[in-house]
Amino acid sequence: MATTAKPLTVSQRALSSPLYIAFYVILVLLGNLGNSLVIGVVGEGLLREPGVARSSDIILVNMALSNLMVSLTRNSLLVISDMGVQVFLNRNWCRFMMGIWVWVRSANVWSTFFLSAFHFQTLRRVAPPVSNVHGHPGPPRSLIFGLCLIWSLNLIYSIPAFIFSKNGDANSTETLMLVSSTTRPLLGCIWNFPSAYSGLAFATSSMILHESIPICLMSITNMGSLLALYAHGEARRAAKKSSDAPVVSRIPAERRAAKVILALNILFILSWGTSVISVNYFNYNRGSSTDWLLIAARIGNITFIALSPIVLAVGHRRLRAFLASILTHSIALCRHLWTYKLQK
Template sequence: MAPERKPSSVSQSISSSPFYFTLYIVLVVLGNVGNTTVITVVGESLLRETGVVRSSDVILVNMAFSNLLVSLVRNTVVMVSDLGVEIFLSRDMCHLMMGIWVWLRSANVWSTFFLSAFHFQTLRRVAPPVITLHGPRGPPNSLILGFVLVWSLNFIYAIPAFIFSKNGDENSTETLMLVSSTTRPLMGCIWDFPSAYSGLAFATSSMVIHESIPICLMNITNLGSLLTLYAHGHSRNAANKSQDAPVVTRIPAERRAAKVILALNILFISSWGTNVISVNYFNYNRGSSTEFLLIVARFANMSFIAFSPIVLAVGHRKLRAFIKSVLSGILSLFG
């Protein structure tokens, strides 16, 4: 490990403010505990229930898993750093960690979009994608292929991040910030592209491929889901009269699911937008508010991971039941 260096001014500002520091710890813990709960509760129901595998639950577990990995590998490390435990990695370890940060964050974005795309496809097909006892046990092959593509293609994209990084000097530079990975040098690791143009090309492609495109697709699929539900609602009376609409009874449930997914997308987009605005203001303005905006970017970058399990709990029956049982158990202890 390299000699100890001073933490960045952003880290000092958060550490010196009890409010910022407490809020940051709460968000990190909330993200870790919340996403672990989603994985445990939904995953346990998938393993326990025989004869049926809900693809939506498999996608929720994948999204929560990607959230948890980002929170553990990135946000928790930042929290430990803000506690005053400054660790500076060797060059080889920086290659590894920078690549992992880009890989996990990129896969996390596309895993979030996966949920919107799946719900839109479900509504278009009308029937829910369910595997029964008469079919193969497990999720559909198309779903497995989607997961493989999300994780493998993003790993390939992250290869330059594994290669073009190094351990730098104190606060080496924060002018090249990749939205899909980090808002400041962490553990002494910084980017080391052959030229400023190649670094800018990688940062720009990161913004387009892993931020702009999936967000546009999220908006399109959400709008398509809402329009499809609207069309189903108009045809509901006619379907009831003909008694030939197995999907009619699912319309209220699908509407609730659409609202939950829409809330997740709004949370993701607002988190992304706040982070991008703050970081780019820092990069190109450097006014008196830059330090505060970097703090805002730090919190915005983790708000989706922290609050998405709460949004999911509102719309997922098993998660609601688990949380109610935990709360009732806590209240009984103090009662």
């Protein structure tokens, strides 16, 4: 792998403006730090109480991990490229990186849907058990199986990306745009399918399997969750004086969780929609707005990763407590430094 300075193309000059780079760097850093914080705080709670299976926390850690992997393996490298440093990989490394990009992006989409599906299933059961009902501590086997299925199936799907990729050069352009992977060549890596039809088939299947279907399922399960909450709320009002209080007392907490998941779904759909519309318009209507479409697609791809930890912090008690503790200590430190400066 060699690092060389190459003349910037017209598109790269548009994407290298100081304002855009600063904004994109902030989003990438926010995504890296925020998702690392979710993994650390929520994961620490799971490790500290290994005998308790908080299925929702496990799913949150999985989603944050997939977000972080996408950001580290793709978006962080885009920052380096936008700053004018062109890194070109050899053929084997290009195959590896293209496969990784398809794998983690596809797994990220399905991991986000898994959160919505889990909450819908939770509402159907009204009061799910906190630990394994068979006396074996740990998360349910169905949950672990579902997460393993997401990562393994998407790894199998990404095999063509590992095979049909190659290294290009500074003048390489991308005529086939894969929604789930990339909006332009990165690190000198380009697609090398045997024919245009096979490449189009892979791109189309990527669009359907890892974009359209998860989005539709996410919308359906989220609507089902809202309807279930409405039905449970009606039952709660009708049973205030009955002996069912332990069951219906979960409804306010589940309503808060539903709002958080709804916000995540809306954020994901907006982020996805911006990227897909921009990329497809770029593919079929290249013109004077090309550079701005690439910027919109890039920002759309990072928006969900950057802002989802903030949404989670609003609805997750442990994250709120941790952030409040950091804020309190920071204010106390600033006051101490200010007092010391005045006394000095």
